[in-house]
Amino acid sequence: MYDLKFNPEKYEVKTCELGGRKITYRAFENIVYCKNPVNKVQKLNLFVPEAYYHGEMINGYDLKTAPIFAPNTVGGYMEGPAMEVGIDKFNHKPNTAFEGLLHGYVVMCAGVRGRNTGMRSREFFVGGAGKDNGETEEALCGRAPALIVDMKAAIRYMRHNKGLVPGDVEKIITNGTSAGGALSALAGATGNAKEYEPYLKAIGAAEERDDIFAASCYCPIHNLEHADAAYEWLFQKETVSHMMRFEMGPNGPKMIPVVRELSEEQKELSKELKASFPAYVNSLNLKDDQGKSLSLDKNGEGSFREYVMQFVLKSATKEKATLDSQNRLKGLAVPGSEIESQDYITYTGEKATGIDTDAYVAKITRMKPTPAFDALDLKSPENEEFGDEKVPARHFTAFSMEHSKAGGEMADPEKIRLLNPTEFIGSRDTTRNWRIRHGAFDRDTSIAIPVILATMLKNKGFNVDFALPWGLPHSGDYDLEELFAWIDDLAK
Numbered sequence: 001m002y003d004l005k006f007n008p009e010k011y012e013v014k015t016c017e018l019g020g021r022k023i024t025y026r027a028f029e030n031i032v033y034c035k036n037p038v039n040k041v042q043k044l045n046l047f048v049p050e051a052y053y054h055g056e057m058i059n060g061y062d063l064k065t066a067p068i069f070a071p072n073t074v075g076g077y078m079e080g081p082a083m084e085v086g087i088d089k090f091n092h093k094p095n096t097a098f099e100g101l102l103h104g105y106v107v108m109c110a111g112v113r114g115r116n117t118g119m120r121s122r123e124f125f126v127g128g129a130g131k132d133n134g135e136t137e138e139a140l141c142g143r144a145p146a147l148i149v150d151m152k153a154a155i156r157y158m159r160h161n162k163g164l165v166p167g168d169v170e171k172i173i174t175n176g177t178s179a180g181g182a183l184s185a186l187a188g189a190t191g192n193a194k195e196y197e198p199y200l201k202a203i204g205a206a207e208e209r210d211d212i213f214a215a216s217c218y219c220p221i222h223n224l225e226h227a228d229a230a231y232e233w234l235f236q237k238e239t240v241s242h243m244m245r246f247e248m249g250p251n252g253p254k255m256i257p258v259v260r261e262l263s264e265e266q267k268e269l270s271k272e273l274k275a276s277f278p279a280y281v282n283s284l285n286l287k288d289d290q291g292k293s294l295s296l297d298k299n300g301e302g303s304f305r306e307y308v309m310q311f312v313l314k315s316a317t318k319e320k321a322t323l324d325s326q327n328r329l330k331g332l333a334v335p336g337s338e339i340e341s342q343d344y345i346t347y348t349g350e351k352a353t354g355i356d357t358d359a360y361v362a363k364i365t366r367m368k369p370t371p372a373f374d375a376l377d378l379k380s381p382e383n384e385e386f387g388d389e390k391v392p393a394r395h396f397t398a399f400s401m402e403h404s405k406a407g408g409e410m411a412d413p414e415k416i417r418l419l420n421p422t423e424f425i426g427s428r429d430t431t432r433n434w435r436i437r438h439g440a441f442d443r444d445t446s447i448a449i450p451v452i453l454a455t456m457l458k459n460k461g462f463n464v465d466f467a468l469p470w471g472l473p474h475s476g477d478y479d480l481e482e483l484f485a486w487i488d489d490l491a492k
């Protein structure tokens with residue numbers, strides 16, 4: 001058993017200098033945040049500007065008042081080890097821990113389990129819920145809902161040590177990208193939801209609140225059970241998928257494009273999935289900012305479609321006005337996404353007011369084949385996320401279950417729900433503050449998915465800052481200055 005007491009004396013003073021910017025910080029590392037961990041990834045790192053221990057302030061914050069910024073490293077629903085201060089291995093820029101510290105935040109990086117946890121040789125904790133130390137027996141222990149259970153346990157650990165840990169435990173802001181964005185959305189939506197209690201008990205999480213102050217979500221890959229229909233609603237006319245495959249070459253990992261025409265069967269399935277989307281959207285009773293109902297007719301046309309496209313147009317208008325101040329600056333924009341060359345957009349003065357949706361979708365291209373998430377051969381990351389130690393992968397939609405080519409079984413409906421933030425909005429202590437970003441050129445999930453999340457939140461009265469930044473692909477942390485300004489505005 002691990003105790004849950006924070007030791008303020010157990011730290012190292014470290015310095016990190018990147019691109020001429022330097023931060024000296026106290027690093028409290030490898031803190032086990034629950035009493036009965038089942039895997040070594042269940043540890044957190046806490047980083048604090050050293051200046052706070054010398055009575056100094058940064059950005060108006062001090063050791064007690066600094067917000068606690070909590071970025072995760074989850075991607076692809078794989079485990080996300082606790083971040084260290086340094087370079088982000090995806091965008092090769094100083095990471096969020098570095099930027100957060102420099103800005104004056106206390107940074108809490110929780111390592112969380114994922115679908116690959118237990119897939120390789122690993123040690124168990126002595127006295128933990130798993131086997132004894134030194135064994136190499138494999139047990140998959142990181143499938144749904146483990147990632148959010150671990151994040152909650154880390155949040156509870158911080159609250160449990162209120163006054164002992166640096167920073168303001170009532171100002172925890174989670175941050176993540178993609179599956180990590182979904183994790184952040186889950187942390188935001190499910191504060192204190194009792195449904196996670198048995199899982200939290202099992203790992204010996206502190207008995208504390210686990211609601212947060214704010215959630216920052218970049219391209220959250222969430223609402224998985226509706227994502228296939230949403231995908232075909234947008235991409236049905238695009239019949240070629242453009243995936244990428246990783247391959248290890250002599251000079252390191254290479255990305256190999258895999259371009260495939262959908263089969264006739266997939267084209268049929270695509271039509272069926274698209275046809276099932278309006279019933280879902282209509283069941284949500286969404287409203288726009290003026291209170292007007294948003295819906296779709298049986299062809300997938302209607303006010304909801306126009307509403308989704310308004311976000312794209314708003315993004316185009318902003319891009320035209322600022323001509324790349326943020327996006328291209330960060331070097332992340334998709335080649336060919338220059339606003340001047342997007343002839344599917346029409347303008348009234350400087351305002352983008354019309355869009356040929358089919359041409360826009362053809363431009364950004366379809367990434368995934370049909371079904372995009374609940375694969376009929378059970379080979380998607382999401383299928384694995386719903387597996388466990390006995391069954392490696394499962395279906396999570398009735399549609400793919402019915403069309404399964406792998407004799408797949410259905411995941412437990414409760415576990416599907418525990419992984420879907422939209423199911424918990426307003427149910428208990430959903431955070432008030434949301435910042436959601438999804439690149440206007442992102443094809444990893446349909447833009448309808450983040451739009452639904454943002455709209456459900458707005459309709460329930462939450463504070464939502466939502467945008468589809470122009471030209472950006474599936475990515476995150478590209479506008480940290482704006483994110484930090486948003487946090488400071490709320491926190492001060």
Ligand code: DHB
Pocket residue numbers: 074075076077177178179180221381382444445
């Ligand atoms: C991620 C991307 C995906 O396309 C997906 O289906 C799941 C996760 C990711 O980048 O985390």
